[in-house]
Amino acid sequence: MHHALWQSVLGEIELSVSHATFTTWFKNTELVDQNESGVVIAVPNIFAKKQFEIKFNDQIKGVLAKNGITPKQITYTIITNGKKTRVNRETTPTGEQQTADELLGTPTKNMYTQNAPLTQAGGLNPRYTFDNFIVGSSNDLAYTASQAVAANPGVKYNPLYLYGGVGLGKTHLMQAIGNEITKTQPGARVVYISSETFVNEFLDHIRFKKKGFSDKYRNVDVLIVDDMQFIAGKEKTQEEFFHTFNHLHQNNKQIIISSDKPPKSIPTLTERLRSRFEMGMTIDVQMPDFETRCAILKAKASLSGIELGQETVEYLANNIKTNVRELEGALNQLLAYAEMRGISPDISTAEGLLGNVRHSRPQHITSKQIIERTAKHFQLQVDEVCGSKRDKYIVVPRQIAMYLLRSELHLSFPKIAGELGRKDHTTAIHSVEKIEKAIKLDFLIREQVASIREKLYA
Amino acid sequence: MELTVTQENLARALTAVGRVASTKTQLPILSNILLRTDKNRLLIAATNLEIATTQYIGAKVVKPGAITIPARLVSEFISNLPNGQVDLKVTNDNLHIKSGNYSSIINGVIADDFPELPTINESSSIRYSVKTEDFKQAVSQTIITASNDSTRPVLTGVYWHSHEGQLVLAATDGYRLSERQLVATTSEVSAIIPTQTLQEVMRTITDDGEEVDILFDETQVRFRINEAEIISRLIDGNFPDYRQLIPKKSDTTVTIAKPEFVRIVKIAGLFARESGGSINLTADEDNKNLSIHSIASELGENTSEATVKVKGSGQITLNSRYLTEALSVIEGDEIEFSFSGKISPCIIKSTDKNTNYYHIIMPLRS
Numbered sequence: 001m002h003h004a005l006w007q008s009v010l011g012e013i014e015l016s017v018s019h020a021t022f023t024t025w026f027k028n029t030e031l032v033d034q035n036e037s038g039v040v041i042a043v044p045n046i047f048a049k050k051q052f053e054i055k056f057n058d059q060i061k062g063v064l065a066k067n068g069i070t071p072k073q074i075t076y077t078i079i080t081n082g083k084k085t086r087v088n089r090e091t092t093p094t095g096e097q098q099t100a101d102e103l104l105g106t107p108t109k110n111m112y113t114q115n116a117p118l119t120q121a122g123g124l125n126p127r128y129t130f131d132n133f134i135v136g137s138s139n140d141l142a143y144t145a146s147q148a149v150a151a152n153p154g155v156k157y158n159p160l161y162l163y164g165g166v167g168l169g170k171t172h173l174m175q176a177i178g179n180e181i182t183k184t185q186p187g188a189r190v191v192y193i194s195s196e197t198f199v200n201e202f203l204d205h206i207r208f209k210k211k212g213f214s215d216k217y218r219n220v221d222v223l224i225v226d227d228m229q230f231i232a233g234k235e236k237t238q239e240e241f242f243h244t245f246n247h248l249h250q251n252n253k254q255i256i257i258s259s260d261k262p263p264k265s266i267p268t269l270t271e272r273l274r275s276r277f278e279m280g281m282t283i284d285v286q287m288p289d290f291e292t293r294c295a296i297l298k299a300k301a302s303l304s305g306i307e308l309g310q311e312t313v314e315y316l317a318n319n320i321k322t323n324v325r326e327l328e329g330a331l332n333q334l335l336a337y338a339e340m341r342g343i344s345p346d347i348s349t350a351e352g353l354l355g356n357v358r359h360s361r362p363q364h365i366t367s368k369q370i371i372e373r374t375a376k377h378f379q380l381q382v383d384e385v386c387g388s389k390r391d392k393y394i395v396v397p398r399q400i401a402m403y404l405l406r407s408e409l410h411l412s413f414p415k416i417a418g419e420l421g422r423k424d425h426t427t428a429i430h431s432v433e434k435i436e437k438a439i440k441l442d443f444l445i446r447e448q449v450a451s452i453r454e455k456l457y458a
Numbered sequence: 459m460e461l462t463v464t465q466e467n468l469a470r471a472l473t474a475v476g477r478v479a480s481t482k483t484q485l486p487i488l489s490n491i492l493l494r495t496d497k498n499r500l501l502i503a504a505t506n507l508e509i510a511t512t513q514y515i516g517a518k519v520v521k522p523g524a525i526t527i528p529a530r531l532v533s534e535f536i537s538n539l540p541n542g543q544v545d546l547k548v549t550n551d552n553l554h555i556k557s558g559n560y561s562s563i564i565n566g567v568i569a570d571d572f573p574e575l576p577t578i579n580e581s582s583s584i585r586y587s588v589k590t591e592d593f594k595q596a597v598s599q600t601i602i603t604a605s606n607d608s609t610r611p612v613l614t615g616v617y618w619h620s621h622e623g624q625l626v627l628a629a630t631d632g633y634r635l636s637e638r639q640l641v642a643t644t645s646e647v648s649a650i651i652p653t654q655t656l657q658e659v660m661r662t663i664t665d666d667g668e669e670v671d672i673l674f675d676e677t678q679v680r681f682r683i684n685e686a687e688i689i690s691r692l693i694d695g696n697f698p699d700y701r702q703l704i705p706k707k708s709d710t711t712v713t714i715a716k717p718e719f720v721r722i723v724k725i726a727g728l729f730a731r732e733s734g735g736s737i738n739l740t741a742d743e744d745n746k747n748l749s750i751h752s753i754a755s756e757l758g759e760n761t762s763e764a765t766v767k768v769k770g771s772g773q774i775t776l777n778s779r780y781l782t783e784a785l786s787v788i789e790g791d792e793i794e795f796s797f798s799g800k801i802s803p804c805i806i807k808s809t810d811k812n813t814n815y816y817h818i819i820m821p822l823r824s
Contacts, residue, residue: 024485024507045691046678047507050574078677305608341734342777 003186005067006031006041012063013056025051032079038071039064042079049076123192124182128175134299136292139169142283146173150180153188153222153254157281159245162258164285165366167325170258173285174224177256181222191217192224195231202237214240218247221254228259228277233268242273249276261368265386267418293317293327300331301345311347319354322364330354365456367405367419374401377452386421400449402428403435408456459493459523459548463500463515465539465557471502471513472533474662474686478511479504479529485573487526491533492572493546493553494524503575504529509655510575511662514685524569527553532564576689578673578680584645586625586672590663590683593670596627596638597656599787599815604653605631612695615650618674619697628700634780635700635803636787639814649674650697655681655690662686704818705805708796710772712741712748713809714764716793720785722762726750727778729760735777736822743768752778774800775822781806784817797821 009031014022025048033040041060043049052060053076060074130150135143148156160177162170178190198217205213217223223244231237248255262284263269263277288296294317301308316334320327334353338345375385378397385398398420405416406428413432414425422428438445472491479489485507492503500517503510525548535555536544544557553564588596597616605613616629620643628637659681663670671682681688726737729752737752748766753759774797785793790808797804800821807816 020484020486045507046576046689047505047510047573047691050576054574303608305606305614342779343734 002031002034005034005069008067009060009063012066013059016059025056030079032077034069034071036072038073038075039069040075040077043076045078049078052076124178124190125175126179128172129179130176132299133169133172133176134288134292134296136288136295138286138288138292139173142169142173142285145281145283146177147180149254149256150177150184153177153181153185154252158249158252159255159257159277159280161263161277161280161282162256162285163260163262163282165260165287165323165368167323168285168287169324170285171226174226174256174258178222178224181254185221188221189219190222190224191220192226194226195228198225198241199231199234199237202240206236214244217244220248222256223248223253224256226258228257229261229266231269232266235270238270238273242270242276245273245276255280264383265419265421267421267423287321288324290317293321293324296324296327297331300328301335304335306335306345309346312345312350315347315350316354365408367409367411369456370404370408371401371419373452373456374404377448377455388421396445399431399435400445400452402431403449404452404456406432408453459495459525459546460519460521461495461500461547462518462520462543462545465536465541465544467515468500468502468544469533469537469539471515472529472536475502475504475511475513476529476533477661478506478509478658480506487567487571488573489529490526490567490572491529492524492526492569492575494569495519495522505573505575507573508652509658509688509690511658512575512687512689523548525551525553525566526569526572527564527566535562535564576678578675578678578689580673582675583680584647584674586641586643586674588641588670588672590665590668590670592640594660594663595789596640596815597660599638599817600627600629600636601653601656602629602783602787603631603634603636603817604629606653607631611693612650612697615652615693616656617648617650617697619648620646628697630698630700633777633820634784635703635818636784637700637816647674648697649679650693650695651679652690652693655679655688658690659683659688662688703803704816705796705798705802707798708770708805709798710741710768710770710774711794711796712769713767714748714793714795716785716788716791718764719793719795720782722748722750722764723778723781723785725762726752726760727782728752729754729757730778732756734822735779736775737778737781738773738775740773741766741768741771743771772797772799774804776804776819777822780819784819788815788817789813 006029010026010029013026028044029048029052030042031039032042041052043052057074061071064071064074130143130147133143142162145157145160146162149158149160162173164170175192178192181188182190201213201216231241245255257277259266262282263274266274269277294313297313297316298308301313312334316327316330320330330353334345334350337353338349343349371385372382374397375382378393380394380397384394385401387394402416402420405411405419406413411419412425413428416428416432417423417425420428435445435449439449440446475491479491488504488506490504492501494501494503495517496514498517498519499514500519501512501514503512505511532553532555539557539560542558544555547554547556548566551566551568553566555562555564600616604616608614610632613629613631616627618625618627620626623642623644624639625641625643625647626637626639628635630636659670662681662683668683673680673682677692679690679692723737727735730737732754733752737750740749740751741747742749746765746768747763748768749761749763751759751761784806788806788808790810790813792809793806794809795804795806801823803818803820805816805818807813
């Protein structure tokens with residue numbers, strides 16, 4: 001009740017003041033009480049309190065009047081973390097009792113372990129927001145589309161399909177959409193699940209004849225499904241999901257899906273689901289470029305309250321290119337190490353540490369990279385390589401891609417066939433054998449394979 | 459606004475206030491300084507919405523008024539002027555500055571956009587007056603053990619509170635802790651002051667022999683030194699009950715001259731850079747001896763010894779940096795250093811009973 005009123009007040013004020021002013025002063029304010037004697041507005045600190053009392057009081061009075069409320073007086077009270085602060089507490093503070101070990105942990109303890117993520121209803125983690133998502137050229141399309149969806153769920157881009165490699169921020173974006181919607185439309189029912197959860201719940205539903213399964217997902221306003229690829233090959237679940245999808249889409253409910261591949265490349269996805277996934281917006285989330293990686297490192301370091309030197313940031317960003325999760329891992333390792341040893345996390349420390357990060361693990365490549373590299377080498381589109389055409393200029397690159405998947409990643413033949421959108425694994429066996437033989441005989445093929453391999457590990 | 463001030467006063471006030479004006483903020487006006495006439499004085503203020511600092515300087519006011527101007531430019535310009543009179547005049551949101559042969563016009567922003575400076579209700583607040591020497595010493599003794607880990611905000615400040623009739627300052631970063639009694643008190647206080655605020659107050663104190671006037675409100679604190687005023691928010695939350703960590707008794711107590719202790723710790727520290735500052739202290743009661751050992755696997759090793767008074771033999775491993783920092787803020791010529799085995803915290807204080815200060819360090823696992 002109070003909340004809705006305050007929302008409309010804020011909405012009106014936002015139009016009349018500058019964006020900076022609004023975010024500085026009006027964020028984290030709340031109407032906490034309203035009765036005959038007046039209204040009470042909670043503000044975050046003394047500065048805001050003074051500012052409201054002197055500068056914004058008349059404006060707020062005016063807007064409240066428009067909403068049919070003419071309070072005798074408006075009082076502002078400072079509330080932080082949802083509770084009032086007091087000065088005259090008991091001399092020894094109670095509450096938050098800490099044991100000696102927790103408080104004065106021995107210096108070998110890693111101080112950077114963060115609190116376990118707080119989950120709230122709907123499976124959303126409030127820590128993922130648009131504010132702390134770092135945008136660069138590799139992900140700005142995905143970011144913009146996600147914001148558009150969060151602003152107008154169910155209207156634009158339905159479904160929104162995000163795909164890309166591990167640790168590039170798909171989950172972060174999807175969670176941010178969910179969190180944003182729950183914030184702006186508190187009544188909205190937002191459900192976030194992984195496709196695996198969906199599968200498991202569906203199986204329980206069949207096995208134990210549990211009721212309410214279809215209702216659970218059909219009565220939501222926003223359905224977010226992470227890692228859709230796991231639904232591949234599960235016919236009955238796909239059918240159930242198909243109906244859920246149709247139901248939601250028809251009622252203009254927003255659906256957001258993520259996967260590691262575009263719908264076309266998930267081999268055992270039924271045709272009707274595939275075409276549905278493709279009818280909204282399909283966006284690739286790519287590996288962040290150098291500048292974005294630097295920005296991510298700086299943001300993460302300052303979250304831990306540490307200022308990293310430009311040199312150190314560039315060194316880390318230069319050496320870890322594969323994914324953001326790994327980047328964060330290296331940063332955490334650096335900070336923990338520096339804290340443990342009581343030294344500053346500078347470039348020499350980073351070099352000492354990353355030295356072993358780099359040498360101890362093999363170059364990390366993915367099947368997607370192999371296919372892309374191969375296609376690029378022969379100046380083909382990935383779609384063509386994975387497509388169904390059998391012209392010679394496509395067939396050979398396709399076979400080389402299969403060969404590389406086998407030789408570099410040791411994938412199984414059915415997996416290889418799946419990666420290239422083939423159903424039959426014997427095609428893969430044949431291709432790999434053919435290229436193996438050709439490498440021994442054909443100079444041209446040998447050179448091409450070597451060149452692609454070199455670029456893969458460059 | 460039209461007035462005349464001296465360059466010396468204006469330059470000093472602008473530098474002091476300018477430190478608080480920040481460029482890293484959403485609200486562009488926060489990188490400006492507010493100039494406002496206040497009867498026969500000029501008020502100069504800046505805020506970053508955590509701290510607000512204000513300086514008053516004497517002025518010959520011709521026409522009252524107010525303006526805000528970019529902090530950096532104006533303080534650099536004024537501090538480069540020669541000593542003497544400076545004329546300030548505002549026309550159309552621009553500040554005209556004239557001094558001898560130098561004149562400039564700085565584009566300003568109207569003062570109405572500047573955030574209101576918080577005020578404190580003097581009658582309902584708790585007041586302390588502290589000698590600047592005592593204040594400086596007490597703050598520098600405790601601030602070094604405050605944490606800079608922003609994930610635990612309550613530890614990023616110094617905890618000012620009343621305990622058994624004394625106003626006590628305490629700070630800890632989880633690895634070490636310091637506590638200092640400042641003055642006697644009859645009121646009850648419990649407030650965590652951000653380290654940045656205290657550093658700002660320390661910088662503002664110029665000469666000894668003054669008094670710092672401290673005023674605590676429910677959510678804010680105000681420091682006043684002569685014509686300067688700093689108002690800051692307090693850190694919200696409960697400071698951990700650190701008293702339960704103070705060792706009640708110790709198995710080993712070493713009494714040692716401070717200069718000698720400082721020297722052997724420093725020397726041992728040279729060989730401990732590789733091992734994260736880890737130095738090993740051994741007290742031997744029979745030989746009346748304290749020896750410090752440190753090893754750098756690639757460089758070599760070191761053993762330094764001192765003849766001391768020892769009660770009960772024992773061993774402990776500490777971070778040499780923490781120990782050096784502790785010794786640098788403890789007064790007196792003689793140190794009492796006590797501990798109980800390798801896992802309990804050690805306690806360091808002066809043998810002089812009048813110092814009211816102690817420092818606790820957690821040992822390193824060895």
